[in-house]
Amino acid sequence: MELEQMRQLDAIARRGTISAAAEELHLSQPALSRSIRRLERELGQDLFDRTHNSAQLNKAGRLAVDHARMFLRDERAMRDAFADLSRRQRTLLVGTVAPAPVWRITALTVERFPGTLLNPVLLPEDEVERRLMNREIDLAVTLHPMILPTMGSVRLMTEDLYAFLPKDHCLASRSSLSFADMDGEDFLVLSQVGFWMDMLHRNMAHAQIVEQADRVVFEHLVRTTRLISFVTNITRQDRREIDRIAVPITDADAHVTFYLSALEDAPERVTEIFGWVRCLVEA
Protein backbone atom coordinates (compact mmCIF):
# COMPACT_ATOMS: atom_id res chain seq x y z
CA MET A 1 0.00 0.00 0.00
CA GLU A 2 1.61 3.24 -1.07
CA LEU A 3 0.66 6.89 -1.08
CA GLU A 4 0.73 6.96 -4.85
CA GLN A 5 -2.17 4.54 -4.87
CA MET A 6 -4.08 6.81 -2.51
CA ARG A 7 -3.54 9.71 -4.89
CA GLN A 8 -4.78 7.52 -7.71
CA LEU A 9 -7.85 6.46 -5.80
CA ASP A 10 -8.71 10.05 -5.03
CA ALA A 11 -8.24 11.06 -8.65
CA ILE A 12 -10.50 8.27 -9.89
CA ALA A 13 -13.17 9.22 -7.36
CA ARG A 14 -12.98 12.84 -8.44
CA ARG A 15 -12.87 12.24 -12.18
CA GLY A 16 -15.31 9.35 -12.35
CA THR A 17 -13.37 7.09 -14.73
CA ILE A 18 -10.00 5.44 -14.71
CA SER A 19 -9.20 6.96 -18.07
CA ALA A 20 -9.83 10.51 -16.96
CA ALA A 21 -7.87 9.98 -13.77
CA ALA A 22 -4.97 8.47 -15.73
CA GLU A 23 -4.86 11.57 -17.87
CA GLU A 24 -4.82 13.81 -14.80
CA LEU A 25 -2.04 11.76 -13.25
CA HIS A 26 0.02 11.79 -16.47
CA LEU A 27 -0.19 8.03 -16.57
CA SER A 28 -1.43 5.61 -19.19
CA GLN A 29 -4.79 3.97 -18.70
CA PRO A 30 -3.35 0.44 -18.39
CA ALA A 31 -0.79 1.55 -15.82
CA LEU A 32 -3.45 3.06 -13.59
CA SER A 33 -5.70 0.05 -14.03
CA ARG A 34 -2.89 -2.26 -12.97
CA SER A 35 -1.94 -0.13 -10.02
CA ILE A 36 -5.50 -0.22 -8.69
CA ARG A 37 -5.61 -3.97 -9.27
CA ARG A 38 -2.52 -4.33 -7.10
CA LEU A 39 -4.17 -2.36 -4.34
CA GLU A 40 -7.29 -4.50 -4.57
CA ARG A 41 -5.23 -7.65 -4.33
CA GLU A 42 -3.42 -6.34 -1.28
CA LEU A 43 -6.64 -5.34 0.46
CA GLY A 44 -8.33 -8.58 -0.54
CA GLN A 45 -11.33 -6.65 -1.78
CA ASP A 46 -12.54 -5.42 -5.12
CA LEU A 47 -12.98 -1.68 -4.99
CA PHE A 48 -14.94 -1.33 -8.22
CA ASP A 49 -17.97 -2.85 -9.84
CA ARG A 50 -16.51 -3.56 -13.25
CA THR A 51 -18.12 -4.06 -16.59
CA HIS A 52 -16.06 -4.25 -19.72
CA ASN A 53 -16.17 -0.55 -20.25
CA SER A 54 -16.79 1.00 -16.87
CA ALA A 55 -15.53 0.75 -13.33
CA GLN A 56 -17.77 2.20 -10.64
CA LEU A 57 -16.68 2.46 -7.02
CA ASN A 58 -18.49 -0.05 -4.86
CA LYS A 59 -19.06 0.11 -1.11
CA ALA A 60 -15.53 -1.04 -0.29
CA GLY A 61 -14.19 1.37 -2.89
CA ARG A 62 -15.91 4.33 -1.28
CA LEU A 63 -14.51 3.24 2.06
CA ALA A 64 -11.07 3.13 0.50
CA VAL A 65 -11.50 6.59 -0.99
CA ASP A 66 -12.43 7.98 2.41
CA HIS A 67 -9.28 6.52 3.89
CA ALA A 68 -7.20 7.64 0.92
CA ARG A 69 -8.29 11.20 1.54
CA MET A 70 -7.20 10.93 5.15
CA PHE A 71 -3.75 10.06 3.86
CA LEU A 72 -3.81 12.97 1.49
CA ARG A 73 -4.80 15.37 4.27
CA ASP A 74 -1.87 14.07 6.29
CA GLU A 75 0.43 14.57 3.35
CA ARG A 76 -0.77 18.12 2.85
CA ALA A 77 -0.31 18.81 6.55
CA MET A 78 3.23 17.43 6.47
CA ARG A 79 4.23 19.41 3.42
CA ASP A 80 2.72 22.58 4.90
CA ALA A 81 4.52 22.01 8.18
CA PHE A 82 7.83 21.67 6.39
CA ALA A 83 7.25 24.61 4.09
CA ASP A 84 6.50 26.68 7.18
CA LEU A 85 9.59 25.39 8.95
CA SER A 86 11.70 26.17 5.91
CA ARG A 87 10.34 29.67 5.62
CA ARG A 88 10.87 30.28 9.31
CA GLN A 89 14.45 29.07 9.09
CA ARG A 90 15.14 31.51 6.27
CA THR A 91 13.63 34.42 8.16
CA LEU A 92 15.40 36.62 10.70
CA LEU A 93 13.28 38.73 12.99
CA VAL A 94 14.71 42.24 13.22
CA GLY A 95 13.42 44.40 16.04
CA THR A 96 13.92 47.99 14.99
CA VAL A 97 13.01 51.50 16.01
CA ALA A 98 12.65 52.62 12.38
CA PRO A 99 12.17 50.98 8.98
CA ALA A 100 15.09 52.46 7.03
CA PRO A 101 17.89 50.53 8.81
CA VAL A 102 16.31 47.24 7.78
CA TRP A 103 16.33 48.37 4.18
CA ARG A 104 20.00 49.08 4.59
CA ILE A 105 20.74 45.71 6.15
CA THR A 106 18.80 44.00 3.40
CA ALA A 107 20.74 45.88 0.74
CA LEU A 108 24.02 44.90 2.42
CA THR A 109 23.20 41.21 2.75
CA VAL A 110 20.87 40.22 -0.07
CA GLU A 111 23.54 39.12 -2.50
CA ARG A 112 25.75 37.44 0.07
CA PHE A 113 22.84 35.57 1.70
CA PRO A 114 20.26 34.99 -1.00
CA GLY A 115 17.14 33.32 0.35
CA THR A 116 17.41 34.92 3.74
CA LEU A 117 14.45 37.12 4.62
CA LEU A 118 14.57 39.96 7.12
CA ASN A 119 11.27 40.44 8.85
CA PRO A 120 11.19 43.91 10.48
CA VAL A 121 9.29 44.36 13.74
CA LEU A 122 8.83 48.04 14.65
CA LEU A 123 9.11 48.58 18.38
CA PRO A 124 10.13 51.22 20.93
CA GLU A 125 13.82 51.14 21.81
CA ASP A 126 13.44 49.59 25.26
CA GLU A 127 11.20 46.89 23.84
CA VAL A 128 13.73 46.12 21.08
CA GLU A 129 16.39 45.65 23.73
CA ARG A 130 14.19 43.47 25.91
CA ARG A 131 13.20 41.18 23.04
CA LEU A 132 16.76 40.72 21.89
CA MET A 133 17.77 39.65 25.38
CA ASN A 134 14.77 37.28 25.47
CA ARG A 135 15.76 35.89 22.07
CA GLU A 136 12.36 36.82 20.69
CA ILE A 137 14.16 38.63 17.87
CA ASP A 138 17.42 37.79 16.11
CA LEU A 139 18.76 41.29 15.40
CA ALA A 140 18.12 44.65 17.05
CA VAL A 141 18.30 48.13 15.57
CA THR A 142 18.42 50.90 18.18
CA LEU A 143 19.46 54.54 18.52
CA HIS A 144 22.24 53.69 20.96
CA PRO A 145 24.82 50.92 21.02
CA MET A 146 23.93 48.05 23.33
CA ILE A 147 26.79 47.52 25.67
CA LEU A 148 25.86 44.39 27.55
CA PRO A 149 28.66 41.84 27.37
CA THR A 150 26.67 39.10 25.65
CA MET A 151 26.29 40.95 22.40
CA GLY A 152 28.00 42.94 19.71
CA SER A 153 26.84 46.34 18.49
CA VAL A 154 27.91 48.19 15.37
CA ARG A 155 27.19 51.70 14.10
CA LEU A 156 25.05 51.00 11.07
CA MET A 157 24.04 54.31 9.48
CA THR A 158 22.71 57.79 10.14
CA GLU A 159 19.44 59.26 9.01
CA ASP A 160 18.68 63.00 8.73
CA LEU A 161 15.19 64.39 8.67
CA TYR A 162 13.95 66.99 6.18
CA ALA A 163 10.69 68.86 6.09
CA PHE A 164 9.04 68.15 2.73
CA LEU A 165 7.12 71.27 1.75
CA PRO A 166 5.01 72.40 -1.18
CA LYS A 167 7.11 74.82 -3.23
CA ASP A 168 4.79 77.70 -2.52
CA HIS A 169 4.66 77.01 1.20
CA CYS A 170 5.75 80.03 3.26
CA LEU A 171 8.51 77.95 4.90
CA ALA A 172 9.75 76.46 1.64
CA SER A 173 12.18 79.23 0.92
CA ARG A 174 14.10 78.71 4.16
CA SER A 175 17.49 77.04 3.91
CA SER A 176 16.85 75.25 7.18
CA LEU A 177 14.11 74.78 9.76
CA SER A 178 13.69 73.84 13.38
CA PHE A 179 10.78 71.97 14.92
CA ALA A 180 9.94 75.20 16.74
CA ASP A 181 9.50 76.90 13.36
CA MET A 182 6.91 74.34 12.32
CA ASP A 183 5.05 73.76 15.58
CA GLY A 184 1.34 74.42 15.10
CA GLU A 185 1.32 73.50 11.41
CA ASP A 186 -0.57 70.54 9.90
CA PHE A 187 1.45 67.43 8.99
CA LEU A 188 1.06 64.22 7.04
CA VAL A 189 3.10 61.25 8.24
CA LEU A 190 3.21 57.66 7.04
CA SER A 191 2.36 55.03 9.64
CA GLN A 192 4.92 52.44 10.67
CA VAL A 193 7.82 54.84 10.94
CA GLY A 194 8.80 53.68 14.40
CA PHE A 195 10.33 56.18 16.78
CA TRP A 196 9.96 59.09 14.34
CA MET A 197 6.29 59.56 15.18
CA ASP A 198 6.98 59.86 18.90
CA MET A 199 9.84 62.19 18.22
CA LEU A 200 7.64 64.52 16.16
CA HIS A 201 4.99 64.66 18.88
CA ARG A 202 7.63 65.29 21.49
CA ASN A 203 9.20 68.18 19.58
CA MET A 204 6.01 69.78 18.26
CA ALA A 205 3.39 69.69 20.96
CA HIS A 206 0.95 71.80 18.96
CA ALA A 207 1.24 70.07 15.61
CA GLN A 208 -1.76 68.47 13.91
CA ILE A 209 -0.37 65.18 12.61
CA VAL A 210 -2.43 63.17 10.14
CA GLU A 211 -1.28 59.55 10.04
CA GLN A 212 -1.76 57.49 6.88
CA ALA A 213 -1.08 53.78 6.71
CA ASP A 214 -1.58 53.13 2.99
CA ARG A 215 1.49 54.11 1.04
CA VAL A 216 -0.39 54.77 -2.18
CA VAL A 217 -2.93 57.01 -0.46
CA PHE A 218 -0.09 58.71 1.37
CA GLU A 219 1.71 59.53 -1.88
CA HIS A 220 -1.50 60.85 -3.35
CA LEU A 221 -2.07 63.13 -0.37
CA VAL A 222 1.48 64.42 -0.55
CA ARG A 223 0.89 65.39 -4.18
CA THR A 224 -2.54 66.93 -3.71
CA THR A 225 -2.58 68.59 -0.28
CA ARG A 226 -0.50 71.26 1.38
CA LEU A 227 0.14 69.24 4.54
CA ILE A 228 3.81 69.24 5.54
CA SER A 229 5.40 65.82 5.30
CA PHE A 230 8.92 64.54 5.83
CA VAL A 231 11.70 62.84 3.95
CA THR A 232 15.13 61.72 5.06
CA ASN A 233 18.46 61.36 3.34
CA ILE A 234 17.37 57.77 2.74
CA THR A 235 13.92 58.39 1.32
CA ARG A 236 14.67 61.57 -0.64
CA GLN A 237 15.56 59.81 -3.85
CA ASP A 238 12.26 57.97 -3.92
CA ARG A 239 10.34 61.24 -3.66
CA ARG A 240 12.41 63.32 -6.06
CA GLU A 241 9.79 63.54 -8.80
CA ILE A 242 7.27 65.00 -6.35
CA ASP A 243 6.89 68.75 -6.74
CA ARG A 244 8.04 69.64 -3.24
CA ILE A 245 11.15 70.98 -1.55
CA ALA A 246 13.11 69.19 1.18
CA VAL A 247 14.40 71.57 3.84
CA PRO A 248 16.90 70.26 6.39
CA ILE A 249 15.87 70.32 10.05
CA THR A 250 18.50 71.62 12.41
CA ASP A 251 17.44 70.05 15.74
CA ALA A 252 19.69 67.34 17.11
CA ASP A 253 16.70 64.98 17.29
CA ALA A 254 16.42 65.15 13.50
CA HIS A 255 19.81 63.53 13.07
CA VAL A 256 20.00 60.01 14.38
CA THR A 257 22.46 57.15 14.26
CA PHE A 258 21.27 53.53 14.23
CA TYR A 259 23.16 50.68 15.81
CA LEU A 260 22.79 47.03 14.88
CA SER A 261 23.14 44.47 17.67
CA ALA A 262 23.06 40.70 17.97
CA LEU A 263 23.68 38.26 20.78
CA GLU A 264 27.09 36.69 20.51
CA ASP A 265 25.75 33.21 21.17
CA ALA A 266 23.01 33.52 18.56
CA PRO A 267 22.58 30.77 15.94
CA GLU A 268 25.21 30.72 13.25
CA ARG A 269 22.90 32.05 10.55
CA VAL A 270 22.46 35.19 12.73
CA THR A 271 26.08 35.77 13.66
CA GLU A 272 27.09 35.17 10.07
CA ILE A 273 24.88 37.97 8.85
CA PHE A 274 25.79 40.27 11.73
CA GLY A 275 29.46 39.68 11.08
CA TRP A 276 29.05 40.39 7.39
CA VAL A 277 27.24 43.67 8.07
CA ARG A 278 29.85 44.73 10.62
CA CYS A 279 32.59 43.93 8.16
CA LEU A 280 30.96 46.14 5.51
CA VAL A 281 30.05 49.15 7.64
CA GLU A 282 33.41 49.26 9.39
CA ALA A 283 35.25 49.28 6.09
Next chain:
Amino acid sequence: MELEQMRQLDAIARRGTISAAAEELHLSQPALSRSIRRLERELGQDLFDRTHNSAQLNKAGRLAVDHARMFLRDERAMRDAFADLSRRQRTLLVGTVAPAPVWRITALTVERFPGTLLNPVLLPEDEVERRLMNREIDLAVTLHPMILPTMGSVRLMTEDLYAFLPKDHCLASRSSLSFADMDGEDFLVLSQVGFWMDMLHRNMAHAQIVEQADRVVFEHLVRTTRLISFVTNITRQDRREIDRIAVPITDADAHVTFYLSALEDAPERVTEIFGWVRCLVEA
Protein backbone atom coordinates in the same frame (compact mmCIF):
# COMPACT_ATOMS: atom_id res chain seq x y z
CA MET B 1 6.98 11.06 -0.48
CA GLU B 2 5.84 7.50 0.02
CA LEU B 3 4.46 5.43 2.88
CA GLU B 4 7.52 3.22 2.82
CA GLN B 5 9.60 6.21 3.86
CA MET B 6 7.21 6.89 6.73
CA ARG B 7 7.65 3.32 7.91
CA GLN B 8 11.39 3.77 7.68
CA LEU B 9 11.32 7.00 9.62
CA ASP B 10 9.28 5.39 12.36
CA ALA B 11 11.63 2.43 12.52
CA ILE B 12 14.68 4.67 12.81
CA ALA B 13 13.04 6.69 15.57
CA ARG B 14 12.17 3.53 17.45
CA ARG B 15 15.48 1.75 17.01
CA GLY B 16 17.75 4.74 17.38
CA THR B 17 20.13 4.02 14.50
CA ILE B 18 19.80 3.60 10.77
CA SER B 19 21.57 0.27 10.95
CA ALA B 20 19.19 -1.22 13.48
CA ALA B 21 16.19 0.07 11.56
CA ALA B 22 17.57 -1.35 8.31
CA GLU B 23 17.83 -4.74 9.93
CA GLU B 24 14.26 -4.53 11.19
CA LEU B 25 13.05 -3.52 7.75
CA HIS B 26 15.00 -6.32 6.03
CA LEU B 27 16.91 -3.72 4.08
CA SER B 28 20.59 -3.01 3.68
CA GLN B 29 22.03 -0.09 5.57
CA PRO B 30 22.99 1.86 2.42
CA ALA B 31 19.54 1.41 0.94
CA LEU B 32 17.86 2.87 4.01
CA SER B 33 20.36 5.68 4.20
CA ARG B 34 19.67 6.59 0.58
CA SER B 35 15.92 6.38 1.01
CA ILE B 36 16.04 8.84 3.90
CA ARG B 37 18.31 11.11 1.88
CA ARG B 38 15.69 11.15 -0.85
CA LEU B 39 13.03 12.17 1.64
CA GLU B 40 15.24 14.92 3.00
CA ARG B 41 15.85 16.24 -0.49
CA GLU B 42 12.13 16.25 -1.22
CA LEU B 43 11.29 18.05 2.00
CA GLY B 44 14.16 20.47 1.55
CA GLN B 45 15.27 19.84 5.13
CA ASP B 46 17.83 17.66 6.81
CA LEU B 47 16.12 15.39 9.29
CA PHE B 48 19.25 14.21 11.09
CA ASP B 49 22.27 15.72 12.71
CA ARG B 50 24.91 13.58 11.11
CA THR B 51 28.43 12.74 12.17
CA HIS B 52 30.45 10.14 10.34
CA ASN B 53 29.16 7.37 12.47
CA SER B 54 25.84 8.52 13.88
CA ALA B 55 22.65 10.13 12.73
CA GLN B 56 20.49 11.72 15.40
CA LEU B 57 17.05 13.11 14.67
CA ASN B 58 17.02 16.89 14.75
CA LYS B 59 14.06 19.20 15.31
CA ALA B 60 12.78 18.80 11.75
CA GLY B 61 13.33 15.07 12.00
CA ARG B 62 11.19 14.79 15.09
CA LEU B 63 8.50 16.78 13.34
CA ALA B 64 8.72 14.36 10.42
CA VAL B 65 8.48 11.35 12.74
CA ASP B 66 5.33 12.77 14.30
CA HIS B 67 3.78 13.14 10.87
CA ALA B 68 5.02 9.74 9.79
CA ARG B 69 3.21 8.17 12.70
CA MET B 70 0.01 9.90 11.66
CA PHE B 71 0.36 8.16 8.31
CA LEU B 72 0.96 4.85 10.00
CA ARG B 73 -2.10 5.28 12.18
CA ASP B 74 -4.12 5.94 9.04
CA GLU B 75 -2.67 2.86 7.43
CA ARG B 76 -3.51 0.72 10.43
CA ALA B 77 -7.03 2.14 10.46
CA MET B 78 -7.48 1.38 6.77
CA ARG B 79 -6.20 -2.17 7.04
CA ASP B 80 -8.39 -2.78 10.08
CA ALA B 81 -11.42 -1.37 8.30
CA PHE B 82 -10.86 -3.69 5.37
CA ALA B 83 -10.16 -6.72 7.50
CA ASP B 84 -13.42 -6.01 9.28
CA LEU B 85 -15.26 -5.54 6.01
CA SER B 86 -13.83 -8.76 4.68
CA ARG B 87 -14.81 -10.70 7.77
CA ARG B 88 -18.27 -9.21 7.69
CA GLN B 89 -18.69 -10.13 4.05
CA ARG B 90 -17.76 -13.72 4.79
CA THR B 91 -20.16 -13.91 7.70
CA LEU B 92 -23.85 -14.71 7.53
CA LEU B 93 -25.97 -13.82 10.52
CA VAL B 94 -28.27 -16.71 11.37
CA GLY B 95 -31.11 -15.94 13.72
CA THR B 96 -32.06 -19.19 15.37
CA VAL B 97 -34.18 -20.56 18.17
CA ALA B 98 -31.59 -23.24 19.00
CA PRO B 99 -27.90 -23.86 18.35
CA ALA B 100 -27.97 -27.32 16.77
CA PRO B 101 -29.53 -26.31 13.44
CA VAL B 102 -26.65 -23.92 12.81
CA TRP B 103 -24.20 -26.77 13.36
CA ARG B 104 -26.15 -28.72 10.79
CA ILE B 105 -26.14 -25.88 8.27
CA THR B 106 -22.43 -25.42 8.82
CA ALA B 107 -21.81 -29.12 8.24
CA LEU B 108 -23.84 -29.02 5.05
CA THR B 109 -22.15 -25.95 3.60
CA VAL B 110 -18.60 -25.83 4.90
CA GLU B 111 -17.00 -27.70 2.03
CA ARG B 112 -19.09 -26.12 -0.68
CA PHE B 113 -18.55 -22.59 0.67
CA PRO B 114 -15.20 -22.57 2.40
CA GLY B 115 -14.45 -19.25 4.04
CA THR B 116 -18.06 -18.50 4.79
CA LEU B 117 -18.78 -18.13 8.48
CA LEU B 118 -22.19 -18.65 10.05
CA ASN B 119 -22.67 -16.44 13.06
CA PRO B 120 -25.57 -17.77 15.16
CA VAL B 121 -27.77 -15.31 17.02
CA LEU B 122 -30.02 -17.05 19.52
CA LEU B 123 -33.42 -15.40 19.70
CA PRO B 124 -37.08 -16.19 20.44
CA GLU B 125 -39.03 -17.33 17.41
CA ASP B 126 -41.01 -14.12 16.89
CA GLU B 127 -37.82 -12.08 17.13
CA VAL B 128 -36.10 -14.31 14.58
CA GLU B 129 -38.98 -13.69 12.18
CA ARG B 130 -38.98 -9.96 12.76
CA ARG B 131 -35.25 -9.61 12.20
CA LEU B 132 -35.33 -11.62 9.00
CA MET B 133 -38.03 -9.33 7.64
CA ASN B 134 -35.98 -6.31 8.71
CA ARG B 135 -32.89 -7.80 7.03
CA GLU B 136 -31.03 -7.66 10.32
CA ILE B 137 -30.18 -11.33 9.84
CA ASP B 138 -29.50 -13.30 6.66
CA LEU B 139 -30.99 -16.67 7.57
CA ALA B 140 -33.65 -17.70 10.06
CA VAL B 141 -34.11 -20.98 11.89
CA THR B 142 -37.55 -21.38 13.44
CA LEU B 143 -39.82 -24.13 14.70
CA HIS B 144 -42.40 -23.45 11.99
CA PRO B 145 -42.08 -22.72 8.31
CA MET B 146 -42.35 -19.07 7.44
CA ILE B 147 -45.05 -18.66 4.85
CA LEU B 148 -44.80 -15.03 3.86
CA PRO B 149 -44.45 -14.74 0.09
CA THR B 150 -41.12 -12.91 0.10
CA MET B 151 -39.17 -15.86 1.40
CA GLY B 152 -38.46 -19.55 1.08
CA SER B 153 -38.64 -22.04 3.95
CA VAL B 154 -37.31 -25.55 4.05
CA ARG B 155 -37.62 -28.33 6.65
CA LEU B 156 -34.07 -28.61 7.93
CA MET B 157 -33.90 -31.30 10.61
CA THR B 158 -35.57 -32.65 13.73
CA GLU B 159 -34.18 -32.79 17.23
CA ASP B 160 -35.36 -35.15 19.98
CA LEU B 161 -34.72 -34.50 23.63
CA TYR B 162 -33.42 -37.10 26.09
CA ALA B 163 -33.05 -36.91 29.83
CA PHE B 164 -29.40 -37.60 30.69
CA LEU B 165 -29.33 -39.37 34.04
CA PRO B 166 -26.69 -40.84 36.34
CA LYS B 167 -26.85 -44.62 35.94
CA ASP B 168 -27.90 -45.11 39.53
CA HIS B 169 -30.61 -42.44 39.37
CA CYS B 170 -34.04 -43.81 40.25
CA LEU B 171 -35.42 -42.73 36.85
CA ALA B 172 -32.48 -44.12 34.88
CA SER B 173 -34.00 -47.58 34.50
CA ARG B 174 -37.11 -46.25 32.71
CA SER B 175 -37.31 -46.84 28.98
CA SER B 176 -38.96 -43.45 28.55
CA LEU B 177 -39.92 -40.40 30.57
CA SER B 178 -42.31 -37.48 30.46
CA PHE B 179 -41.72 -33.99 31.78
CA ALA B 180 -44.36 -34.75 34.39
CA ASP B 181 -42.22 -37.62 35.66
CA MET B 182 -39.29 -35.28 36.24
CA ASP B 183 -41.04 -32.16 37.51
CA GLY B 184 -39.66 -31.18 40.90
CA GLU B 185 -36.20 -32.65 40.25
CA ASP B 186 -32.97 -30.64 40.05
CA PHE B 187 -31.53 -30.01 36.60
CA LEU B 188 -28.34 -28.74 35.00
CA VAL B 189 -28.71 -27.00 31.66
CA LEU B 190 -26.14 -25.31 29.45
CA SER B 191 -26.80 -21.67 28.67
CA GLN B 192 -27.39 -20.50 25.13
CA VAL B 193 -29.71 -23.31 24.18
CA GLY B 194 -32.36 -20.98 22.80
CA PHE B 195 -36.00 -22.03 23.04
CA TRP B 196 -35.16 -25.23 24.98
CA MET B 197 -34.76 -23.34 28.25
CA ASP B 198 -38.20 -21.75 27.95
CA MET B 199 -39.70 -25.06 26.98
CA LEU B 200 -38.29 -26.79 30.07
CA HIS B 201 -39.64 -24.12 32.39
CA ARG B 202 -43.01 -24.29 30.67
CA ASN B 203 -43.27 -28.05 31.02
CA MET B 204 -41.78 -28.40 34.50
CA ALA B 205 -43.06 -25.58 36.67
CA HIS B 206 -41.49 -27.03 39.81
CA ALA B 207 -38.09 -27.93 38.48
CA GLN B 208 -34.91 -26.39 39.93
CA ILE B 209 -32.84 -25.57 36.88
CA VAL B 210 -29.20 -24.66 37.31
CA GLU B 211 -27.88 -22.80 34.29
CA GLN B 212 -24.19 -23.00 33.39
CA ALA B 213 -22.63 -20.88 30.66
CA ASP B 214 -19.11 -22.33 30.62
CA ARG B 215 -19.00 -25.51 28.63
CA VAL B 216 -16.00 -26.95 30.46
CA VAL B 217 -17.54 -26.31 33.85
CA PHE B 218 -20.79 -27.75 32.59
CA GLU B 219 -19.14 -30.98 31.51
CA HIS B 220 -17.39 -31.22 34.84
CA LEU B 221 -20.65 -30.79 36.71
CA VAL B 222 -22.36 -33.42 34.56
CA ARG B 223 -19.65 -35.88 35.51
CA THR B 224 -19.50 -35.06 39.22
CA THR B 225 -23.06 -34.22 40.32
CA ARG B 226 -26.35 -36.02 40.19
CA LEU B 227 -28.24 -33.15 38.58
CA ILE B 228 -30.35 -34.29 35.63
CA SER B 229 -29.17 -32.84 32.34
CA PHE B 230 -30.27 -33.33 28.75
CA VAL B 231 -28.94 -34.54 25.45
CA THR B 232 -30.56 -34.75 22.04
CA ASN B 233 -30.14 -37.02 19.07
CA ILE B 234 -27.64 -34.43 17.87
CA THR B 235 -25.55 -34.06 21.00
CA ARG B 236 -25.66 -37.72 22.18
CA GLN B 237 -22.53 -38.79 20.38
CA ASP B 238 -20.49 -36.04 21.98
CA ARG B 239 -21.51 -37.21 25.44
CA ARG B 240 -21.21 -40.96 24.93
CA GLU B 241 -18.15 -41.46 27.10
CA ILE B 242 -19.91 -39.86 30.04
CA ASP B 243 -21.15 -42.43 32.52
CA ARG B 244 -24.81 -41.55 32.17
CA ILE B 245 -27.89 -42.94 30.48
CA ALA B 246 -30.01 -41.09 27.91
CA VAL B 247 -33.73 -41.76 28.33
CA PRO B 248 -36.11 -40.54 25.59
CA ILE B 249 -38.76 -38.03 26.56
CA THR B 250 -42.20 -38.76 25.22
CA ASP B 251 -43.85 -35.32 25.27
CA ALA B 252 -44.53 -33.75 21.89
CA ASP B 253 -42.56 -30.65 22.99
CA ALA B 254 -39.45 -32.81 23.19
CA HIS B 255 -39.55 -33.54 19.48
CA VAL B 256 -39.09 -30.48 17.33
CA THR B 257 -38.57 -29.75 13.68
CA PHE B 258 -36.50 -26.78 12.55
CA TYR B 259 -37.12 -24.80 9.40
CA LEU B 260 -34.59 -22.69 7.57
CA SER B 261 -35.81 -19.52 5.87
CA ALA B 262 -34.31 -16.75 3.76
CA LEU B 263 -35.65 -13.78 1.91
CA GLU B 264 -35.90 -14.44 -1.79
CA ASP B 265 -34.38 -11.12 -2.69
CA ALA B 266 -31.45 -11.56 -0.32
CA PRO B 267 -27.90 -11.03 -1.58
CA GLU B 268 -26.55 -13.74 -3.82
CA ARG B 269 -24.19 -15.14 -1.21
CA VAL B 270 -27.25 -15.79 0.98
CA THR B 271 -29.54 -17.32 -1.63
CA GLU B 272 -26.66 -19.45 -2.88
CA ILE B 273 -26.22 -21.04 0.53
CA PHE B 274 -29.94 -21.33 1.15
CA GLY B 275 -30.41 -23.01 -2.21
CA TRP B 276 -27.59 -25.43 -1.54
CA VAL B 277 -29.02 -26.43 1.84
CA ARG B 278 -32.51 -26.86 0.37
CA CYS B 279 -31.07 -29.01 -2.37
CA LEU B 280 -29.35 -31.27 0.17
CA VAL B 281 -32.16 -31.66 2.70
CA GLU B 282 -34.81 -32.24 0.05
CA ALA B 283 -32.78 -35.04 -1.48
Next chain:
DNA sequence: AGTAATTACGAGGTACGTAACAATC
Protein backbone atom coordinates in the same frame (compact mmCIF):
# COMPACT_ATOMS: atom_id res chain seq x y z
C1' DA C 1 -18.21 3.92 -34.53
C1' DG C 2 -16.59 5.15 -30.13
C1' DT C 3 -15.47 4.69 -25.40
C1' DA C 4 -13.52 2.23 -21.53
C1' DA C 5 -11.30 -1.43 -19.56
C1' DT C 6 -8.02 -5.44 -19.57
C1' DT C 7 -4.00 -8.42 -21.25
C1' DA C 8 0.67 -9.07 -23.64
C1' DC C 9 5.18 -7.65 -24.32
C1' DG C 10 9.28 -5.05 -24.56
C1' DA C 11 11.99 -1.19 -22.46
C1' DG C 12 13.61 1.87 -19.17
C1' DG C 13 14.35 3.60 -14.71
C1' DT C 14 14.69 3.13 -9.95
C1' DA C 15 16.18 1.22 -5.92
C1' DC C 16 18.42 -2.67 -4.29
C1' DG C 17 22.78 -5.28 -2.55
C1' DT C 18 27.73 -5.80 -2.47
C1' DA C 19 31.89 -3.64 -1.92
C1' DA C 20 34.91 0.02 -0.72
C1' DC C 21 35.60 4.01 2.19
C1' DA C 22 35.63 7.30 6.18
C1' DA C 23 35.49 8.40 10.82
C1' DT C 24 34.23 8.05 15.53
C1' DC C 25 34.09 5.42 20.08
Next chain:
DNA sequence: GATTGTTACGTACCTCGTAATTACT
Protein backbone atom coordinates in the same frame (compact mmCIF):
# COMPACT_ATOMS: atom_id res chain seq x y z
C1' DG D 1 39.05 -2.87 16.06
C1' DA D 2 34.16 -2.48 16.14
C1' DT D 3 30.30 0.19 14.96
C1' DT D 4 27.90 3.55 12.12
C1' DG D 5 27.13 6.03 8.10
C1' DT D 6 28.13 7.44 3.09
C1' DT D 7 29.62 6.74 -1.84
C1' DA D 8 30.39 3.72 -6.12
C1' DC D 9 28.90 0.32 -9.19
C1' DG D 10 26.54 -3.39 -11.35
C1' DT D 11 22.19 -5.78 -11.39
C1' DA D 12 17.51 -7.16 -11.01
C1' DC D 13 13.01 -6.18 -10.50
C1' DC D 14 9.12 -3.44 -11.12
C1' DT D 15 6.22 -0.45 -13.37
C1' DC D 16 5.61 2.05 -17.34
C1' DG D 17 3.98 2.74 -22.36
C1' DT D 18 2.51 0.77 -26.75
C1' DA D 19 -0.25 -2.34 -29.03
C1' DA D 20 -3.80 -5.67 -29.38
C1' DT D 21 -8.30 -7.44 -27.52
C1' DT D 22 -12.92 -7.40 -25.58
C1' DA D 23 -17.27 -5.67 -24.68
C1' DC D 24 -20.67 -2.37 -23.88
C1' DT D 25 -23.29 2.13 -25.55
